[in-house]
Amino acid sequence: MKSLQELEQIRQETLQRINLRREDKGNEVRVVVGMATCGIAAGARNVMMAFMTEASKRKLNHVTISQTGCVGTCRFEPMADVFVPGQEKVTYVNLNEKKAARIVSEHIVNGNPVREFTITNQGVDAEKGDAQ
Amino acid sequence: MIIYRSHILVCGGTGCTSSGSSLLMDRFEQQLKLHQLDKEVSLVKTGCFGLCEAGPVVIVYPEGTFYSRVKVEDVDEIVSEHMLKGRIVRHLVYHHETEEKEGQSLNDIEFYKHQDRIALRNCGVIDPEKIDEYIAFDGYKALGNALTKMTPQEVVDVIKASGLRGRGGGGFPTGLKWQLCKDVAGDKKYVICNADEGDPGAFMDRSVLEGDPHAVLEAMTICGYAIGSDEGYIYVRAEYPIAVNRLRIAIHQAREYGLLGKNILGTDFSFDVHIRLGAGAFVCGEEMALMTSIEGNRGEPKPKPPFPATQGLFGLPTNINNVETYANIPQILIHGADWFRSMGTKRSPGTKVFALGGKINNTGLVEVSMGTPLRQVIYDIGGGIPGDKQFKAVQTGGPSGGCIPESLIDVPIEYDSLVEIGSMMGSGGMIVMDEDNCMVDIARFFLDFTVDESCGKCTPCRVGTKRMLEILDRIVSGKGEEGDLERLEALAESIKDTALCGLGQTAPNPVLSTIKYFREEYEAHIREKRCPAHHCRELLHLEITDKCRGCTACFRVCPVGAITGTAREKHSIDVSKCIKCNSCIEKCHFDAIIKV
The missing domain is CATH 3.40.30.10 (Glutaredoxin)
Known part of the structure; x- marks a missing residue:
């Protein structure tokens, strides 16, 4: 290593990998994926991997991705909650890998929740579908 | 990624x-x-x-x-x-x-709530075998800043202003030490890290080396830059295999990254570090003996002066600091002297790591701001004494320190305040004792250790401590005489005044402090042939009280047949046969057997 810049570069890169362990994670965005039996059966693992890959690709070190159990609405799985500090939580339903990638780019990066995937929209549609 | x-x-x-x-x-x-x-x-x-x-x-x-x-x-x-x-x-x-x-x-x-972690900040947070993780937590940033933006004198000035004092126990101001060595003219100087941690029950330095080895390497390199040295030695005991292994990995990685070796970070400054393994002699923690040992000779101290700053390793100017002292250096350079002074007390800024052991619930490693009362360390962090026993004393400073009784437990932990009450900071061992510990026996234990570890070079330490131990041996076996305490005190004072190095000069401390605060316990041993803590075997008698129902349980468990009696009648113990193994006490359902 020849310079302070190189040192700083290693610092930044490694910090992204281990930021999770810091006490003060700053303005942390949390993505919580439902990973109970119902979620996993519906493909939640691939969805979570998609969130992780997308966050890695974009070097989003303020995003933590974690998992939770069943919230009771198993028919909407795979589901995920996105918590942005200072905003209301947004619940996404019927996810797949592509949708996860869009949520990262549109909601987490650009700050616009993807309305069409949220529980209020999707859920209502699904209700209608069930009724028919 | x-x-x-x-x-x-x-x-x-x-x-x-x-x-x-x-x-x-x-x-x-x-x-x-x-x-x-x-x-x-x-x-x-x-x-x-x-x-x-x-x-x-x-x-x-x-x-x-x-x-x-x-x-x-x-x-x-x-x-x-x-x-x-x-x-x-x-x-x-x-x-x-x-x-x-x-x-x-x-x-x-609770254990973590009251702690402030500087030296231990990365321990348990990073993977010590990955230099990248150290770098991520601001590692080598202080070195980079020092090499590119500061003159050596500016580095020394920051350390001086921080008021950092030697964490190995002596408490000598680190900045002043660096200045002394810097001011000595010479082309070749050495930087040494003293990692020969020898106090029984102390493991602060081991944990720093195991958990954050790069912090020590970075600090030694900074020191090299400040005093004008290009070579350093870490003297670490061979009994710390994990620490040695992680140091080796760390040195290798730092060399690969160009953070050790020639032209560090592209500057003109070069520095490299070697490891020397100590064979575990306590005296080698004394700086002169340590350097003699690195030179390949038998580890024995030398008279001072000349001090290491002028004539140290291989007769050349040398700066030697303890592991924990070094671990503080990068943080001080990053955050500044004022930040460091905001912790601790005026006379002792910063924090200190202690290895908490003995009769305490949370055995472990704690780092607290200087000035924290002992009570907080023992009760809030340490979780108090197990089994509802009564706190009796706390021993700080290992074989060189003293015992602090309950009446002084609110004293703030600082170099000077501990010396004032007859103990010392030491490297950070803190052994808690409860009502079952005999203070005479504790003093005997530490003296036994120093007699064993005395290198034998000077007479006061070699012969004097041995004579003291003989007197203590007599006292705990019930053969103490009037005048023994005075003899102990006289011997202790002359050893303190005349021994060659720190080992001998401080060896009488455990005896002196226990005589000072627990004199009545010594007197009970000598005059009444009685151990108030019921610890010293030869002064202990077991007795069966009237609670005995004659169940014969004790009779059956006694390995030497010292208990006699018939069923449903009170038993008795033949004191001449009893070996005080306490098996009968453990077996008795009625708490009928007591120690007197």
Whole structure:
């Protein structure tokens, strides 16, 4: 290593990998994926991997991705909650890998929740579908 | 680059390793693979978390869940529940009886709440075998700044202004030490790190080396730049295999990155570090003996002056500091002298690491601001004395320190205040004693240690401590005489005044401080041939009281047939036969057997 810049570069890169362990994670965005039996059966693992890959690709070190159990609405799985500090939580339903990638780019990066995937929209549609 | 969603940190310090943490690592690895989680969960072996009592310790991030006393069988459950389904395994989470609410993450736990971590900041947080993780937490930033933006004198000035004092025990101002060595003219100078931690029960330096070896390397390099040296030695005991191994890895990595070796960070400055293994002689922690040992000679001290700053290793100017002192240096340079002074007291700024042991609930490693009262360390962090026993004394400073009685437990921990009450800071061993400890025997134990470890070069230490030990041996075996205490005090004073090095000069401290604060215990041994703590075997008699129902349980368990009596009648003990093994006391259902 020849310079302070190189040192700083290693610092930044490694910090992204281990930021999770810091006490003060700053303005942390949390993505919580439902990973109970119902979620996993519906493909939640691939969805979570998609969130992780997308966050890695974009070097989003303020995003933590974690998992939770069943919230009771198993028919909407795979589901995920996105918590942005200072905003209301947004619940996404019927996810797949592509949708996860869009949520990262549109909601987490650009700050616009993807309305069409949220529980209020999707859920209502699904209700209608069930009724028919 | 891969971002993992969760990190499992397994303690790889000596304490947890000896309770099986490497087996946990293997099992975690296997289970994560089995559940196909190895791409999303990262497994990290770290240094000591400090709460060795609860080891092996496992911490899971991002939640910061603190699992304690984890067994290999528990790993499957943690992986299948916590890692796979996101459900915290409650029954494995650390929970201490003295705490009301369940501590889920590190900062909820009393043990950590009252601590300020500078020297230990990375211990249990980073993987000590990965230089990148050290760099991520501002590692080598202080070195970079020093080399590119500061003159050597400016570096020394910051350390001076911080008021940092030697953490090895003496408390000599570090900045002044660096200045003295810097001011000596010479082309070749040495930087030494004293990692020959020898006090019984002390493991502060070991934990720093195991948990954050790069901090020491960085600080030594900074010191080299400040005083004008290009070569350093770390003198570490061979009994610390994990620490030695991690140091070797760290040195190798630092060389690969160009942070040790020629032209560090592209500047004109070059510095490299060697490791020297000590064979475990206590006297080699004394700086002159340590340097003699590095030179390849038998580890014996030399008279001072000349001091190391002028004639140290190989007769050349040398700066020698302790591990913990070095661990503070990079942080002081990053955050500034004022930040450091904002912690601790005016006379002793900063923090100090203590190895808490003995009769205490939370055995482990703690780092507190200077000036914290002993009571807080023992009760709030240490969790008090186990088994509702009465606190009696705390021993600080190891074989060189003294015992502090309960009446002085509110004294703030500082170099000067501890010396004023007849003890010393020492390197940071803190041994807690309860009502069952005999203070005469404690003094005898430490003196026995120094007699064993005395190098024999000077007469006061070689012969004087031996004579003191003989007197103490007599006292604990019931053969003490009037005048023994005066003889002990006279010997102690002359050894203190005349011994060649710190080992001898401080060796009488445990005896003097126990005589000072527990004189009545000595007198009970000498005059009444009685040990008030019922500890000294030769002064102990077992007696059967009227509570005895004649159940014959004691009679049957006694290995030497000292108990006689018929069933349903009170038994009696033949004192001449009794070997005081206490088996009968343990067996008695009626608490009828007492120690007198």
